[in-house]
Amino acid sequence: MPPAGSRVRDGGDGRAAGAVFIRFDRVSVSVHGKPILTDLSFALESGEKAVLRGRSGSGKSTVLKTLLGLYPLSGGGILFEDRPFDPATVQIIRRHAAYIGQEPVLGAETVREALTLPFQFKAHRDRRPSERQLIDALRRLHLAPDILERECRRVSGGEKQRIAIARALLLGKNLYLLDEVTSALDAESKGAVLEVFADPGFTVLSVAHDPDWVARCDAVLELDGGRLARILRDGNR
Amino acid sequence: METVDIALPQMAVLYGIVLLPWLLLGLIGLGVSGAIATGILRMSLQLALVGVYLKTLFTLNNPWLNGLWILAMLVVADWTILKRAGLKRRYFFAATFAAVTASVLFSTAYLLLLVIRPPLYYDARYLVPLAGMILGNCLQGNVIGLERFYTALRKNENEYLTYLLLGATRREAVSPYFREAVKASINPTLAGMATLGLVSLPGMMTGQILGGGEPWLAVKYQIAIMLCIFTSTTLASILNLRLSLNIAFNEFDVLKEDIAEGG
Numbered sequence: 001m002p003p004a005g006s007r008v009r010d011g012g013d014g015r016a017a018g019a020v021f022i023r024f025d026r027v028s029v030s031v032h033g034k035p036i037l038t039d040l041s042f043a044l045e046s047g048e049k050a051v052l053r054g055r056s057g058s059g060k061s062t063v064l065k066t067l068l069g070l071y072p073l074s075g076g077g078i079l080f081e082d083r084p085f086d087p088a089t090v091q092i093i094r095r096h097a098a099y100i101g102q103e104p105v106l107g108a109e110t111v112r113e114a115l116t117l118p119f120q121f122k123a124h125r126d127r128r129p130s131e132r133q134l135i136d137a138l139r140r141l142h143l144a145p146d147i148l149e150r151e152c153r154r155v156s157g158g159e160k161q162r163i164a165i166a167r168a169l170l171l172g173k174n175l176y177l178l179d180e181v182t183s184a185l186d187a188e189s190k191g192a193v194l195e196v197f198a199d200p201g202f203t204v205l206s207v208a209h210d211p212d213w214v215a216r217c218d219a220v221l222e223l224d225g226g227r228l229a230r231i232l233r234d235g236n237r
Numbered sequence: 238m239e240t241v242d243i244a245l246p247q248m249a250v251l252y253g254i255v256l257l258p259w260l261l262l263g264l265i266g267l268g269v270s271g272a273i274a275t276g277i278l279r280m281s282l283q284l285a286l287v288g289v290y291l292k293t294l295f296t297l298n299n300p301w302l303n304g305l306w307i308l309a310m311l312v313v314a315d316w317t318i319l320k321r322a323g324l325k326r327r328y329f330f331a332a333t334f335a336a337v338t339a340s341v342l343f344s345t346a347y348l349l350l351l352v353i354r355p356p357l358y359y360d361a362r363y364l365v366p367l368a369g370m371i372l373g374n375c376l377q378g379n380v381i382g383l384e385r386f387y388t389a390l391r392k393n394e395n396e397y398l399t400y401l402l403l404g405a406t407r408r409e410a411v412s413p414y415f416r417e418a419v420k421a422s423i424n425p426t427l428a429g430m431a432t433l434g435l436v437s438l439p440g441m442m443t444g445q446i447l448g449g450g451e452p453w454l455a456v457k458y459q460i461a462i463m464l465c466i467f468t469s470t471t472l473a474s475i476l477n478l479r480l481s482l483n484i485a486f487n488e489f490d491v492l493k494e495d496i497a498e499g500g
Contacts, residue, residue, distance in 0.1 A: 095404065121405045122409065125405050
């Protein structure tokens with residue numbers, strides 16, 4: 001088992017280590033009284049792409065949701081840009097982060113309404129995207145502009161995932177928490193998604209089994225029964 | 238005009254009317270004989286007790302005693318609202334009590350002090366039945382509002398969390414469920430106002446007419462009470478839901494797991 005505080009990238013590979021963006025330090029989480037994560041430690045630098053792997057129920061998705069403040073910590077701590085994990089920091093994380101699950105909630109009738117939904121909230125009201133920006137975001141994900149007027153209940157699972165990513169791009173998010181985001185995509189759409197997240201400005205913590213996705217990640221964290229079993233870095237994936 | 242009394246032998250005859258549904262329900266094998274007997278017995282005893290209380294209250298007509306009676310009604314209503322809405326009393330009691338009390342007292346005071354203006358503002362003959370009617374309807378509205386809101390929030394938790402992660406504040410993220418819950422809570426009163434007099438004669442009006450009152454006077458009182466019921470139900474539902482938002486979520490805006498009774 002890796003030592004407490006072990007990092008996905010610790011600068012020991014000859015490259016200068018970037019600023020630590022997210023640090024999990026002996027984090028434990030219980031859901032409905034059942035321990036899901038135990039003593040989990042790792043750190044992620046800004047711009048890094050990491051993937052969590054492990055059997056079903058090993059706690060991969062819980063790691064992503066814990067970072068968003070959706071599960072309380074029962075032990076340990078999380079640092080985000082050196083800030084302690086408190087309600088104010090969680091608000092900052094939520095401003096930075098986009099969570100894209102296997103079946104994202106679009107929360108609107110049409111795709112256009114789904115894309116502009118966040119801009120109704122006070123936090124984004126003054127940054128409403130133009131038609132050009134909407135179309136550009138869709139095109140980056142290989143979605144045709146005519147999807148804008150389609151009803152959300154008529155879009156496929158893969159399209160929903162890409163619409164959710166487009167919405168996150170419009171919001172200027174730079175931390176992506178992705179849960180099996182390529183699972184419902186064909187090869188072409190997957191290529192578009194992989195290209196989007198190759199952006200060095202995006203930090204990505206993901207759950208994935210797709211070999212193409214895993215190959216693109218800087219680090220692979222293997223979970224077993226809610227514990228970090230090992231960290232695989234470049235060269236030994 | 239005096240109301241015709243129902244003497245004790247006639248009361249016994251009255252209970253005889255339920256023999257028919259009792260037999261019919263028994264014949265179709267519904268198995269509710271025990272529940273019917275308990276229901277009728279409880280209703281009779283409770284009303285008999287209320288009769289004794291009210292008689293005493295009307296005779297003494299003491300402002301403190303009347304106030305105490307209203308307070309007791311508010312506490313029981315608060316208890317009942319949370320029990321029926323399936324929410325833990327230790328969390329929500331104070332918020333529900335504050336919301337219902339403020340709304341009921343406002344409507345009752347408005348009606349008594351500005352509209353009816355009886356010689357004694359605390360006169361039990363006006364205060365107790367009017368506050369009781371307003372509170373009873375307020376209770377129904379609050380049960381519906383709280384139950385709808387928290388059921389919708391649990392059912393649509395992913396949607397709520399998505400709104401939060403898209404930058405919504407807690408209030409912004411709950412607003413779709415909030416609006417639906419308030420609408421559901423006032424709907425019965427709104428529907429009642431729209432059909433009043435067409436489908437049925439309202440209880441208070443019937444009571445006044447049976448008590449020898451002029452139909453026009455009964456109509457005016459009925460309008461007064463309906464408007465006050467509508468006002469207090471709307472105020473209490475909005476206030477109660479708003480106050481509950483400070484209780485039902487943790488510091489990260491996530492709905493607490495243990496707010497439901499038995500949860």
